[in-house]
Amino acid sequence: MTEVLGPRALNRALLARQFLLERTTRSVPEVVEHLVGLQAQTPHTWYLGLWNRITGFRPEDAADRLVDRSLVRIALMRSTIHLVTARDAHGLRPVVQPVLDRDLFTNQLHGKAIAGVDVAAVVEAARPLLAERPRTPKQLGALLAPTWPDVPPATLAYAVRNMLPLVQVPPRGVWGRSGSIAHTSAENWIGTGPGHTPADVVRRYLAAFGPATVADVQTWSGLTRLREVVEPMRGELRTFRDDQDRELFDLPDAPRPDPETPAPVRLLYDFDNLLLSHADRRRISTDAFRAAFARRGGPQPGAVLVDGVPAGHWTLADGRLTVHLHRPLSSDDVAEITAEGHRLLDFTAPGAEQEVQVAQAGRAGAEPGSGVGSK
DSSP: OOOEEOHHHHHHHHHHHTTOSSOBOOOHHHHHHHTTOEEOOSSSTHHHHHHTTBTTOOHHHHHHHHHTTSEEEEEOGGGOEEEEEHHHHHHHHHHHHHHHHHHHHHOTTTHHHHTTSOHHHHHHHHHHHHHHSOBOHHHHHHHHTTTSTTSOHHHHHHHHHHHSOEEEOTTTTOTTOOOOOOEEEHHHHHOOOOOOOHHHHHHHHHHHHOSBOHHHHHHHHOOOOTHHHHGGGGGGSEEEEETTOOEEEEOTTSOOOOTTOOOOOEEOOTTOGGGTSOSSGGGTOOHHHHHHHHHOOSSOOEEEEETTEEEEEEEEETTEEEEEESSOOOHHHHHHHHHHHHHHHHHHSTTSOOEEEEEEOOTTSOOOEEEEEEO
């Protein structure tokens, strides 16, 4: 009989593979490759994703890799900017290119405007402009506009972004610095390299996010029809069922810890792939957490994991880290959150005055009290 894995077993497997049960001593490039990249559309919050996962991580451990070009930020899975190694920028982009093709022509802002345009000609016109120097989307669109006057310049720039692999160049994304969103071609920035196969990418996904259904892999990547990729791999994979009787695939030797393995408090960054990479997110999310996010406007907050699942969200402003709990927690849990909050502040602003405030959720939905720790 096929073994059944419930949400808690899947949770612990996911946390172990994400280095969230225990931080790792692996190098930044090794961790970034194991995770198949970090979602990184914001300039700096993804640094916290590495801090959560790597023992003794310092911002310069990643920032220096952006400057020396061994790490890059590029549009990949789900047509979203990811931090990846140069090798994975070459390897992953051809596999997920259909996602970017589809996004361009169905995009709410640009799809209608680009319909009927010779996109290949737009890309070829952009190549020498980007080779000359990195350009912002506004600059690139303005340079292309005289040839395509009936197409919005922003749409022309977006078409190039989706159809030609572009990297965001430093200082954008470098810790402690700022800069415009300027792009050049991946070929110009990091040269060329071999592509991965779809089966390679499935294996990589399972190593970081499994056990998983085919629908899970499709949600993470944005690709469709991956059953055609997974079925020929069946002989090399191990299979399970979840509590909804869906088939799960996994690498035979990947970690699957005891479901009762303790999980420490973690303060995830706003777009951590941990929360975004499964069709069925019960292994790592809750109805209360999803509802709280759905009600929010403005910037997306980070999630607070307690016993492996979100118990609230956190925000950071002016040296104050505020945690809003979605359910009542014990004083021990609040103390652990407060301690982890101070560690996060030590990372983001070492030596600065700090405050961590934990707003306790009342059993009737109110937030009557808080735990505060200053330093």
